[in-house]
Amino acid sequence: MPELTDKIREVARSLLRQQKVDLIIGFERGTMPLRSAPCFVRREEDVDRLIWDSFCENNLAKYLVKRAERVAIVGKGCDVRAVVELIKENQISREQVFIIGVPCQGMVDRRRVEAKLDGREILEVRETGGELALKGDGFSEIVNRDEFLYPCCKSCTHRNPVISDVLVADAAAELDCDSHVDVAEFEARSAGERGEYLSREFSKCVRCYACRNACPLCYCQECFVDSSWPQWVGKTTNASDVVVFHIMRAFHLAGRCVDCGACERACPMGVDIRRLNRKLVKDVKARFDYEAGLSLEQAAPLSTFRPDDPEEFMLNP
Amino acid sequence: MRAKIIRKEDIAGLLESLMGEYEMFAPVKSDGLVLFERISSASEVFLDYQNSLMPPKQLTFPQAETLFSYSSAKGEVKIEVPHREEKPQLIFGIRPCDASSFVVLDRVFDGEQYKDPYYLQRREKTITVSMGCVKPRITCFCTSVGGGPFSTEGSDLLLIDIGDRYVAQIVSDKGAQLLEKRGFRDATEGELALAAAVIEAAVASMGPGVETDGLKDKLDSRFDDSIWQRLSEKCLGCGVCTFLCPTCHCFDIVDEAVDSKGERIRIWDSCQFPLFTLQASGLNPRPTVKERFRQRMMHKFSYFVDNYSRVGCVGCGRCITECPVNLDLRQVLNSVSRLEGVK
Numbered sequence: 001m002p003e004l005t006d007k008i009r010e011v012a013r014s015l016l017r018q019q020k021v022d023l024i025i026g027f028e029r030g031t032m033p034l035r036s037a038p039c040f041v042r043r044e045e046d047v048d049r050l051i052w053d054s055f056c057e058n059n060l061a062k063y064l065v066k067r068a069e070r071v072a073i074v075g076k077g078c079d080v081r082a083v084v085e086l087i088k089e090n091q092i093s094r095e096q097v098f099i100i101g102v103p104c105q106g107m108v109d110r111r112r113v114e115a116k117l118d119g120r121e122i123l124e125v126r127e128t129g130g131e132l133a134l135k136g137d138g139f140s141e142i143v144n145r146d147e148f149l150y151p152c153c154k155s156c157t158h159r160n161p162v163i164s165d166v167l168v169a170d171a172a173a174e175l176d177c178d179s180h181v182d183v184a185e186f187e188a189r190s191a192g193e194r195g196e197y198l199s200r201e202f203s204k205c206v207r208c209y210a211c212r213n214a215c216p217l218c219y220c221q222e223c224f225v226d227s228s229w230p231q232w233v234g235k236t237t238n239a240s241d242v243v244v245f246h247i248m249r250a251f252h253l254a255g256r257c258v259d260c261g262a263c264e265r266a267c268p269m270g271v272d273i274r275r276l277n278r279k280l281v282k283d284v285k286a287r288f289d290y291e292a293g294l295s296l297e298q299a300a301p302l303s304t305f306r307p308d309d310p311e312e313f314m315l316n317p
Numbered sequence: 318m319r320a321k322i323i324r325k326e327d328i329a330g331l332l333e334s335l336m337g338e339y340e341m342f343a344p345v346k347s348d349g350l351v352l353f354e355r356i357s358s359a360s361e362v363f364l365d366y367q368n369s370l371m372p373p374k375q376l377t378f379p380q381a382e383t384l385f386s387y388s389s390a391k392g393e394v395k396i397e398v399p400h401r402e403e404k405p406q407l408i409f410g411i412r413p414c415d416a417s418s419f420v421v422l423d424r425v426f427d428g429e430q431y432k433d434p435y436y437l438q439r440r441e442k443t444i445t446v447s448m449g450c451v452k453p454r455i456t457c458f459c460t461s462v463g464g465g466p467f468s469t470e471g472s473d474l475l476l477i478d479i480g481d482r483y484v485a486q487i488v489s490d491k492g493a494q495l496l497e498k499r500g501f502r503d504a505t506e507g508e509l510a511l512a513a514a515v516i517e518a519a520v521a522s523m524g525p526g527v528e529t530d531g532l533k534d535k536l537d538s539r540f541d542d543s544i545w546q547r548l549s550e551k552c553l554g555c556g557v558c559t560f561l562c563p564t565c566h567c568f569d570i571v572d573e574a575v576d577s578k579g580e581r582i583r584i585w586d587s588c589q590f591p592l593f594t595l596q597a598s599g600l601n602p603r604p605t606v607k608e609r610f611r612q613r614m615m616h617k618f619s620y621f622v623d624n625y626s627r628v629g630c631v632g633c634g635r636c637i638t639e640c641p642v643n644l645d646l647r648q649v650l651n652s653v654s655r656l657e658g659v660k
Contacts, residue, residue: 037643266641
């Protein structure tokens with residue numbers, strides 16, 4: 001997306017020149033095809049490292065927590081919603097962050113692209129319009145970008161940053177879809193089926209905590225996992241400990257998770273982590289009419305008491 | 318080289334015939350992932366792969382291993398050691414980098430002063446049949462760290478794919494025994510020449526990797542350089558690199574008990590986790606991601622050399638392909654070596 005790349009660099013250059021920020025957090029080309037990586041720019045001569053493409057998948061809001069300096073962040077829709085929650089939770093102030101908003105067309109799921117190539121190594125990728133031209137040793141293939149978006153991007157209803165200091169492109173068309181249809185479908189399965197699915201998925205977990213560490217809203221100095229007195233959950237790969245870790249992390253994110261998918265993308269084992277988070281996203285919406293990250297003015301439901309909060313679980317258990 | 322010929326169509330038969338004697342582990346495709354798993358039939362083996370996601374260190378150094386369990390009643394404590402599988406284990410189809418990772422782990426767990434009985438119990442009964450890499454990946458850098466796509470270190474047999482058959486290089490007596498009396502013929506001069514050509518092409522195809530000339534000294538002298546802050550800035554501090562690394566071996570020991578019954582379990586730990594060097598006083602000598610990230614580089618490329626006279630990395634590249642933020646060890650080490658690139 002060369003126009004977006006140019007615009008981001010233009011904004012970054014101007015911000016540094018005018019000394020409006022000390023640091024710009026964006027993306028640069030990765031060291032392999034289909035990868036772009038977080039990039040930290042402090043000097044004008046490094047601005048040309050910044051790029052924008054379909055592989056800018058990390059949630060950069062992760063790098064904002066407790067920063068002392070003024071920082072600009074290149075944020076897509078989900079990243080900016082995470083920034084909103086971090087501001088509300090006093091992890092960074094609104095004045096400190098300059099949001100370079102990028103209306104997002106979704107990010108490409110590189111593992112699915114690799115799977116489509118059936119083990120043939122991709123040596124080069126070129127993105128033009130809606131297509132990815134993939135080249136390897138003795139082959140070249142074109143795939144449609146939209147067919148290979150991450151699941152969270154396919155059902156995203158907030159592609160446009162909800163707040164920004166500058167937008168580098170015209171607003172993207174928002175998808176018209178029920179973003180909870182997969183949760184409803186899963187809820188409709190029997191308890192046994194749900195249990196079996198979750199057990200199977202979480203049996204792949206190796207407790208590397210990539211999910212937790214990639215999540216911008218997981219910023220506790222001491223994670224509950226590391227508490228040994230009391231020990232809330234075991235640290236081995238025992239099946240029930242693994243599931244309890246994920247359930248507890250999901251609950252800690254209830255009302256805070258913006259469903260950016262960073263957890264799922266970071267997981268090396270392909271665990272369907274968002275299955276739990278999305279259930280809570282749906283429940284919070286239903287019970288408190290709240291979606292995380294949409295507004296700086298909306299109070300977080302689980303840290304605010306309202307007399308009309310749902311209470312039926314207490315009164316009619 | 319001493320080598321036999323095994324036609325590709327005979328592999329299944331060979332594995333089936335060995336299955337009675339050995340617990341067999343091979344690459345298996347499970348839910349889209351390639352992992353080393355116990356197989357009960359040769360049809361489960363998946364060889365059309367570049368490398369497994371999880372390294373085979375799990376087979377001698379499991380992620381969670383119960384060392385013993387205990388129960389106490391009436392002042393008497395009973396200790397039970399878990400039943401150990403007696404059958405030898407055959408790891409089929411591992412890559413040369415992973416095979417040599419066992420030799421690296423041996424330095425730690427089978428050293429002069431310290432011998433780890435849990436590791437050794439599994440290691441001693443392990444036999445490896447490796448599959449050389451005809452097409453190394455762009456993220457492979459085994460040749461930078463003393464290895465190669467057809468290196469024999471750590472292998473008992475090494476299979477070299479020359480088309481419709483393998484030249485099975487016999488590396489050890491254990492390997493020779495596997496093929497004994499099964500009617501495999503010796504490789505001809507012509508077949509050996511073909512194998513040599515495959516090996517040469519594979520080595521030539523490898524990228525520049527890591528500049529290891531004087532690397533240890535450079536790392537030692539640049540420990541305090543400000544470049545480490547820049548290099549580690551995007552690191553998330555998760556454990557993906559350490560857990561997927563075939564030679565990372567740090568572990569923690571946890572006791573899990575309810576009332577008077579419990580287990581002592583050894584589990585993988587990671588120098589990337591914040592608790593790793595947290596002291597009881599509250600002081601943490603590696604307080605941020607920068608110190609912990611630097612530690613991994615120093616351990617593998619300097620301290621391991623001090624302790625064991627070799628680099629603690631086999632160049633498999635899993636830390637590169639699976640890192641969520643594409644933090645590339647090659648780029649990091651080359652930047653420190655040249656002290657340029659990231660300012």
